[in-house]
Amino acid sequence: MTQRQTSPVVHHLSRPAGRLAYTDEGTGPLVVAVPGMGDLRATYDDVAPALVDAGHRVVVMDLRGHGDSGTTFATHGDEATASDYVALVEHLDAGPAVLLGSSMAASAAVVAAAERPDLVRGLVLLDGFLREPASHAKQRAMRLLYRALFVRPWGAAAWASFYGTLVKGRRPARLSAHQAAIRANLSEPGRLRSFRHLCLQLDHSVVEPRVPRVQAPALAIFGALDPDYADPVAEAAWAEASLGATTLVLPEVGHYPQLQAPDEVVAAVLPFLAGLPDAAAVRATGEQEARGTGERDERATGERGARSGGRG
Numbered sequence: 001m002t003q004r005q006t007s008p009v010v011h012h013l014s015r016p017a018g019r020l021a022y023t024d025e026g027t028g029p030l031v032v033a034v035p036g037m038g039d040l041r042a043t044y045d046d047v048a049p050a051l052v053d054a055g056h057r058v059v060v061m062d063l064r065g066h067g068d069s070g071t072t073f074a075t076h077g078d079e080a081t082a083s084d085y086v087a088l089v090e091h092l093d094a095g096p097a098v099l100l101g102s103s104m105a106a107s108a109a110v111v112a113a114a115e116r117p118d119l120v121r122g123l124v125l126l127d128g129f130l131r132e133p134a135s136h137a138k139q140r141a142m143r144l145l146y147r148a149l150f151v152r153p154w155g156a157a158a159w160a161s162f163y164g165t166l167v168k169g170r171r172p173a174r175l176s177a178h179q180a181a182i183r184a185n186l187s188e189p190g191r192l193r194s195f196r197h198l199c200l201q202l203d204h205s206v207v208e209p210r211v212p213r214v215q216a217p218a219l220a221i222f223g224a225l226d227p228d229y230a231d232p233v234a235e236a237a238w239a240e241a242s243l244g245a246t247t248l249v250l251p252e253v254g255h256y257p258q259l260q261a262p263d264e265v266v267a268a269v270l271p272f273l274a275g276l277p278d279a280a281a282v283r284a285t286g287e288q289e290a291r292g293t294g295e296r297d298e299r300a301t302g303e304r305g306a307r308s309g310g311r312g
Contacts, residue, residue: 008023008024008025009024010022010023010068011023011024013061013087013091015073015084017072017073017074018070018071018073019070020061020064020069020084020087020088021041021061021062021068021069022060022062022088024057024059025048025049025052025057025059026051026052026055026056026057027057028056029055029097029121029276029279030089030094030095030097031051031056031057031058031059031098031100031124031273032085032092032097032098032099032100033047033048033059033060033100034063034084034099034100034101034102034109035060035066035067035103036063036106036256037063037198037202038066038163038186039066039102039103039163039182039256040062040066040178040182040185041061041067042178042181043178043256044100044258045174046172046258046259047262047269048060050270051266051269051270051273054270054273056273059097061085061088063076063084063198064198065190065194065195065198066185066195067185071189071190073194076197076198076201076202077202077206078104078107078202078207081105082108082109082112082115084108085108085109086115086119089119089120090119095119095279095283096118096119096120096121096279096283097119097120098120098121098122098124098276099112099113099120099122100123100126100269101124101125102126102127102256102258103126103127103128103129103228103256104202104204105128106124106126106129106220107128107129107130107204107207109128110123110125110130110207110218111206111207111210113210113215113216114210114211114213115210117214117216117282117285118282118285121216121276121279122218122272122276123216123217123218124218124269124272125218125219125220125221125239125245126221126256126258127221127226127228127255128220130207130211130235130238130239130242130243131205131208131211131238132203132205132207132208133204133228133230142199147196150196155192155196156182156183156187156191156192157183159182159195160183161179163182164179165227166227166228166254167256168223168225168226168253169223169224169225169252169254169260170252170253170260170261172259175259178259211243212242214243215285216282217244217272217275217276217277218239218243218244218245218246219245219246219248219268219269220239220240220243220245220247220248221248221249221257222236222239222247222248222250223249223254223255223256223257223260223261224250224251224252224253225253225254226253228255233249236248236249246272248264248268250264
C-alpha cells in the first residue's frame with residue numbers, strides 16, 4: 001500500500017455560494033475524487049498516492065460544508081455536488097476527468113456524467129447510490145431523526161460514532177483516528193449545521209433518471225457487508241444491468257472500500273483507468289451529443305410553436 005508522507009497543499013475554488021477545498025497531486029490523466037456524506041478527504045489517503053504513483057493527476061475535493069470547504073452553502077445533495085464536480089473539472093482545464101466518488105459523491109458523479117459527457121472520461125463508484133434505497137416513509141422518519149441527532153452538543157460525536165457502524169467487517173488500523181478527525185471537523189463553527197442541512201436535503205431519487213444518459217464507462221465497487229443496502233450483491237447486479245458498469249463486490253467490507261480495502265480498490269481501479277477511451281475522443285463525442293441535444297430541443301420548440309400558432 002502506498003501511503004502519503006506529507007500533507008498536500010489545500011487549494012480553494014470559489015463558487016457562487018462559497019468556497020470548495022481541494023488538493024492536487026501528480027501529473028497525467030485527471031482523476032477527481034470526492035468523499036461521501038460526513039467524510040473527509042483523508043478517506044482516500046491509502047488510495048490517492050497509489051494512483052499518483054501510477055501516473056495520474058489526483059485531485060481530491062471536500063464536499064460543501066465538509067473538511068476545509070466553506071459552510072456558507074445553502075444547497076446540498078447529489079445535484080449540487082455534481083455541479084461542483086463540473087465546476088472543478090472546468091477550473092482545472094485538464095478534462096475530461098475520471099470522477100471517483102464514495103457513497104453520495106458516487107451518486108453525484110453519475111449525475112455529472114449524464115449532464116456533461118464531454119467532461120467525464122470514466123466513473124469509479126464506491127458504494128454509490130444509483131437509486132434511492134429508502135421508502136418515502138423511511139426518508140421522513142430519518143429526517144426527523146437527523147433534526148434531533150445532529151445538533152450541539154452531541155451531534156459531532158453521534159455522527160463519528162455512527163460512521164464506525166458503517167465499517168462492517170474489516171477494521172482498518174486508522175479507523176479510530178479517522179473518526180476522531182471527523183468529530184473534530186464537525187465541531188468547528190458552522191459545520192454541523194451544514195451537515196444537518198445535507199442530511200435533510202439528500203434524495204438519491206434524482207440519480208436513477210440520469211442513469212440511461214451516462215455514456216462514460218463505469219467501475220462500481222461494493223462492500224458485501226454494506227448496511228446501507230438490503231442486498232449489496234443485488235445492487236451491484238443492478239448497477240451492471242442499468243449502467244453497464246463493471247462491478248466488484250468485496251467480502252468483509254462495509255460502506256467504505258477505500259478505507260477498508262484500499263489495496264483491492266487500487267488493484268481494480270488501475271486497469272480500469274488504463275482501458276478508458278482517449279480524452280480527445282471523449283471530448284468530441286460529448287460535444288457532438290451536446291449539439292444533438294440542442295438541435296433536438298430546438299426542433300421540439302419549433303414544433304410546439306407551430307402547433308400553438310407560433311405563440312411564445
